Amino acid sequence: MPEASSTKLASTADFDRRDLDWYIDKVVQLIVFFAGISAIIFIIGIFIFITMEGLGFLFEDFTFKEFFLSPFWEPSDEDAPEYGILALIAGTASVTGLAMIVAIPFSLGAAIYIGEFATGKVRETLKVLVELLAAIPSVVWGFIGLSIMNPLIIDLFDVPVGLNVLNAGIILGLMAAPIMTSIAEDALKAVPDRYREAAEALGATRWQVIFKTVLPAAKNGLLGAVLLGVGRGFGETMAVLMATGHAVNIPGSLFDPVRALTATIAAELGETAVGSPHYQALFTIGIFLFIITFLINLTADLIVRGIRKG
Amino acid sequence: MNAIIDQDDNQSPEYAIHTRKLNLWYGTFQALFDVDLSIRNGMITSLIGPSGCGKSTFLRSVNRINERLGYVRIEGDIDVLDNNIYDPAVELVQVRKQIGMVFQRPNPLPISIRDNILFGHRLHNKGSKADQDEIVESALKQVLLWDKVKDRLNHKGTELSLEEQQKLCIARLLPVKPSVLLMDEPCSALDPKGTAAVEELIWELRGEYTILIVTHNMAQARRASEECIFMLMGKVIEHQATEDLFVTPAQKETADYIEGRYG
Ligand SMILES: Nc1ncnc2c1ncn2[C@@H]1O[C@H](COP(=O)(O)OP(=O)(O)O)[C@@H](O)[C@H]1O
Ligand SMILES: [Mg+2]
Numbered sequence: 001m002p003e004a005s006s007t008k009l010a011s012t013a014d015f016d017r018r019d020l021d022w023y024i025d026k027v028v029q030l031i032v033f034f035a036g037i038s039a040i041i042f043i044i045g046i047f048i049f050i051t052m053e054g055l056g057f058l059f060e061d062f063t064f065k066e067f068f069l070s071p072f073w074e075p076s077d078e079d080a081p082e083y084g085i086l087a088l089i090a091g092t093a094s095v096t097g098l099a100m101i102v103a104i105p106f107s108l109g110a111a112i113y114i115g116e117f118a119t120g121k122v123r124e125t126l127k128v129l130v131e132l133l134a135a136i137p138s139v140v141w142g143f144i145g146l147s148i149m150n151p152l153i154i155d156l157f158d159v160p161v162g163l164n165v166l167n168a169g170i171i172l173g174l175m176a177a178p179i180m181t182s183i184a185e186d187a188l189k190a191v192p193d194r195y196r197e198a199a200e201a202l203g204a205t206r207w208q209v210i211f212k213t214v215l216p217a218a219k220n221g222l223l224g225a226v227l228l229g230v231g232r233g234f235g236e237t238m239a240v241l242m243a244t245g246h247a248v249n250i251p252g253s254l255f256d257p258v259r260a261l262t263a264t265i266a267a268e269l270g271e272t273a274v275g276s277p278h279y280q281a282l283f284t285i286g287i288f289l290f291i292i293t294f295l296i297n298l299t300a301d302l303i304v305r306g307i308r309k310g
Numbered sequence: 311m312n313a314i315i316d317q318d319d320n321q322s323p324e325y326a327i328h329t330r331k332l333n334l335w336y337g338t339f340q341a342l343f344d345v346d347l348s349i350r351n352g353m354i355t356s357l358i359g360p361s362g363c364g365k366s367t368f369l370r371s372v373n374r375i376n377e378r379l380g381y382v383r384i385e386g387d388i389d390v391l392d393n394n395i396y397d398p399a400v401e402l403v404q405v406r407k408q409i410g411m412v413f414q415r416p417n418p419l420p421i422s423i424r425d426n427i428l429f430g431h432r433l434h435n436k437g438s439k440a441d442q443d444e445i446v447e448s449a450l451k452q453v454l455l456w457d458k459v460k461d462r463l464n465h466k467g468t469e470l471s472l473e474e475q476q477k478l479c480i481a482r483l484l485p486v487k488p489s490v491l492l493m494d495e496p497c498s499a500l501d502p503k504g505t506a507a508v509e510e511l512i513w514e515l516r517g518e519y520t521i522l523i524v525t526h527n528m529a530q531a532r533r534a535s536e537e538c539i540f541m542l543m544g545k546v547i548e549h550q551a552t553e554d555l556f557v558t559p560a561q562k563e564t565a566d567y568i569e570g571r572y573g
Contacts, residue, residue, distance in 0.1 A: 194417040196378075199429070200406070212429070
C-alpha cells in the first residue's frame with residue numbers, strides 16, 4: 001500500500017479532469033442564470049407587447065393634448081369617439097390619495113407596535129397576521145366594498161349611492177396597509193439597536209427614542225413603504241372596479257363616483273375589436289400605467305435599498 | 311415623593327456610587343454575585359478583569375440601561391449620590407440625566423454633529439433655544455474637537471473618524487450636566503493614537519465628574535485611574551488605590567491577572 005500511494009504522489013496530477021460534479025455545477029449555473037434573467041426577459045417582453053398593441057394609436061389617432069387633457073372618455077360614441085383620460089387619471093389619483101391617507105397611519109402605527117413594542121409570541125403572531133392580510137385577494141376587498149361599505153356609507157352619510165371615492169379609498173387603503181406595514185417594519189428593524197441605546201442612555205423616553213431617533217433613521221425605508229403603497233394603489237384593478245362606482249367623472253367630493261385607469265382597461269378590453277382605435281387606446285393607457293408604476297416601484301426600491309440618500 | 315436625584319446637598323457625598331449585595335441574572339444565568347462597591351465621588355475609578363467577568367453588566371446596571379433587555383433581574387441596591395436608583399419612585403429619565411454613559415463602540419446618532427451635542431440637552435430643557443450655539447461650542451471645546459469640526463457642524467456625526475465619534479459621544483453628555491460618567495471600554499475600538507487622545511480627554515474631565523471606566527487594557531487602567539477594581543467571574547476581588555493594586559495586590563487572583571496569567 002505505501003508504495004502504491006507514493007507512486008501516485010509521484011505521477012503528474014491531472015488537473016484538467018472533469019468528473020460528474022463539474023458538469024452538474026455547470027448545468028445548475030446555467031439553469032439558475034436563465035431563471036434569473038427570465039424575470040427581466042418577461043418584463044421586457046410584456047412591455048414590447050403592450051407598446052406594439054398601443055403603437056398604432058400613439059402614432060395615428062393620438063394627440064397628446066386630447067389624450068391627457070380631455071376629461072371625456074367616450075370611446076363608443078359612433079360619430080365622434082373621444083379618448084381623454086384626464087377623468088380616469090383623476091379617479092385613480094383621488095382613490096390612491098385617499099387610500100394613502102388611510103393606510104399611512106394604520107401601517108406606521110402597526111409597524112411601530114410590531115417593531116418597537118411587541119415581543120415574543122405577540123410579535124410573531126402579528127407578523128403572520130399581517131402577511132395573511134396581505135394575501136387576501138383583491139376581489140374579496142371589492143366584495144367588501146360592494147356589500148358592506150356601500151350600505152354603510154349610504155346609512156352614515158345619507159347619500160344615494162355608496163360606491164365612490166370614499167369607499168374605494170378606504171378599501172384600497174386597507175388593502176395596501178399590510179404590505180406597507182411589512183416594509184415599514186423592516187425599515188424600523190434595520191435601525192441599529194445602538195442608536196436606541198444611545199438615545200435611551202441620554203434620558204430619552206420610549207416615545208422620544210422612536211420619534212427622535214428611530215423614525216428619522218428609518219425615513220428612507222418608510223418613504224419606500226409609502227411609495228410601494230402608491231404603486232399598489234395605481235395598479236389595483238378589481239377592488240377599485242367594484243367600489244368606485246365606475247363613472248367617468250372628475251370628483252368634486254368624497255361622495256362622487258369615479259373610474260380608475262386600470263378598471264377601464266379591465267372592463268372594456270373584452271368588448272373592443274382587436275386593433276380598433278378603442279383597443280389601441282386601452283393599450284396606450286396600459287403603457288402609461290406601466291411606466292408610472294414602474295417608476296414608482298423603481299424609486300421605492302432604490303430608496304429602500306438606500307442607494308439614494310435623503 | 312419627588313424622585314429627582316438631589317444633587318444640591320450641602321456637602322457632596324463621599325461616594326458617588328454605592329452598591330449593597332448587588333446580584334444580577336440574565337434569565338437564569340447569574341452574572342453578578344453580591345457586589346459591594348463604594349466608588350468615590352469626583353474620582354476616576356477603573357474596572358478591570360478578564361472578558362466575561364461582568365464589568366459591562368455592572369456598569370450597565372448603574373444607569374439601568376440593562377433593563378432594555380426584558381429578561382434581566384436584579385437584587386440588592388445601588389445608591390447614586392445617596393439615592394437608591396432602584397427605588398420604585400425613581401424616574402428613569404432622571405437617573406439617566408445624572409449618569410452619562412459612553413459605549414464600547416462609538417454610537418453617535420445619524421444626525422448632524424450639532425444635533426448630536428444638543429440631543430440630550432433638548433430632551434431635558436424643553437423650549438430653551440437661546441444659548442444652543444454656546445452649548446455646542448463649549449461641549450466640543452471640552453472634548454478638544456471644536457477646531458476640527460467647527461466648520462462642519464451640519465455634517466453627520468456618523469461621518470467622523472472613530473476617535474472623533476467617541477469624543478463626540480463624550481461631548482454630548484456634557485450639556486446634560488451629569489455627575490457620573492460610565493465608560494465601557496471607550497478606547498477599545500480606537501487605534502493607539504486615538505486611545506491616547508481619548509485617555510487624555512478623560513483625564514482632563516477628572517474632578518468635574520465621577521468617572522467609572524471599564525478597560526481591558528491594564529496600562530490604561532494604571533495610567534488613567536486613581537482607584538482600581540478587579541473583578542472575576544461576577545465577583546469583586548479587590549478594590550484599592552490603583553498604584554497599590556498594581557504594585558502590592560492583596561489577592562492572589564489579582565496578582566495572577568495583572569501578571570497576565572488569565573487572558
Ligand atoms: N445580554 C446578555 N444576555 C445574556 N447573558 C449576557 C448578556 N450580556 C452579558 N451576558 C453574560 O454575562 C457575563 C458577563 O458579561 P459582561 O458583563 O459583558 O462581561 P465583560 O464586560 O466583563 O466582558 C458573561 O458571561 C456574558 O456571557
Ligand atoms: Mg464588556
